[in-house]
Amino acid sequence: MRSPRIGDGSGKMAAMTESAERPPQPAGEHGVAPTSGPAPQPGDPGYGPPTAVPPNPPSIGAGLRWAWARFTPNAGVVVGAAIAWIAILTAAFITFYTVIVLTYIIAISAAHESPGGQFAIVMVMAMxxxxxxxxPASCWLNGLVTIADGHQARVGDFFHFRAVKSIAAIHLLVGLVAALVQTAFTYGLHLPWIAGAVTIVIGLPIAWIAYFAADAHAPVGTAVASGLRLTAADVRATVAVYLTSLLLVIVGLLLFVYGAVVTAPLAGLLTLYCFRSLMGHPVAAETHPAAPV
Known part of the structure; x- marks a missing residue:
């Protein structure tokens, strides 16, 4: 059975994408400079593993096959890094809970007569x-980009910051917008269900924005604007990738939680595959991973 395809293939992304074979050009519609120099050709000596430009619009089925093919030779490293991060985040959560939350409780007690003060404290804690x-988000993006570029991943790749300042700024911006929406619809309009739906819509371009920052090296403002334009240009592709990735993570959590150490990286690789497809950028071939660099 043919894999379902997403997007309408009408060429609406033509003005947004830059072919990896073109010479350097000024920043395009997204404000992101295209790939500098000609792209490595499959089989050329000194260029590492063979590469290919995925189809535009992307195929979810092809993206899943590619993600699995790139995950399997790196499975031990990815799972090991995931376990290490789980241990680190668990320790960080315990520290946060025992130290920061106690401070939060004391501050809330002092501000119990001031609703505005309570809201400000909650916002500070959320930020x-x-x-x-x-x-961890920036480190995981670095590991996934390493795999997508065709290199055999190492554990250290998942502990190396990649555009961490931009990712932090994006987290703060998206979190602030989501908080304002939740507050306006839940407490102002008393429509909590609509607030949830609007929050989901806000979440649609987040993956594109993050990959513009981490994979295309765009500054925060450009990454946000480009992510929004990419979402608007191909809503069907964005929704399909969003729902498929979410389903993968949910399935992993249902498999006694531990399955998420496999399905979550697959979701990240699938999203990266579709991002590069929409942008016209190459990904590594499904086989022949390069030696560690």
């Missing part, structure tokens, strides 16, 4: 969590 979450 702190988003900043902390930017660290």
């Amino acid at each position: 702190m969590l988003l900043l902390i979450a930017a660290v």
Whole structure:
């Protein structure tokens, strides 16, 4: 059975994408400079593993096959890094809970007569969590990009910061917008269900924005604007990738939680495959991983 395809293939992304074979050009519609120099050709000596440009619009089925093919030779490293990060985040959560939350409780007690003060404290705590979450997020993006580029991943690749300042700023911006939406719809309009739906819509371009920052090396403002434009240009592709990735993570969590150490990286690789497809950028071939560099 043919893999279902997403997007309408009408060429609406033509003005947004830059072929990897073109010479350097000024920043395009997204404000992101295209790949500098000609792209490595499959089989050329000194260029590492063979590469290919995925189809535009991308195929979810092809993306899943590619993600699995790239995951399997790196499975031990990815799972080991995931277990290490789980241990680190568990220790960080315990520290946060025992130290920061106690401070939060004391501050809330002091501000119990001031609703505005309570809201400000909650917001500060939420922003702190988003900043902390930017660290593992940037490290995981680095590991996934390493795999997508065709290199055999090492554990250290998942502990190397990649655009951490941009990822932190994106986390804060998205978190602030989501908090304002939740507050406006839940407490202002008393429509909590609509607030949840709007929050989901806000979440659609997050993956594109993150990959513009981490994979295309775009500054924060450009990454946000480009992610929003990419979402608007191909809503069907964005929704399909979002729902498929979410389903993968949910399935992993249902498999006694431990399955998420496999399905979550697959979801990240699938998203990266589709991102590069929409942008016209190459990914590594499904086989022949390069030696560690």
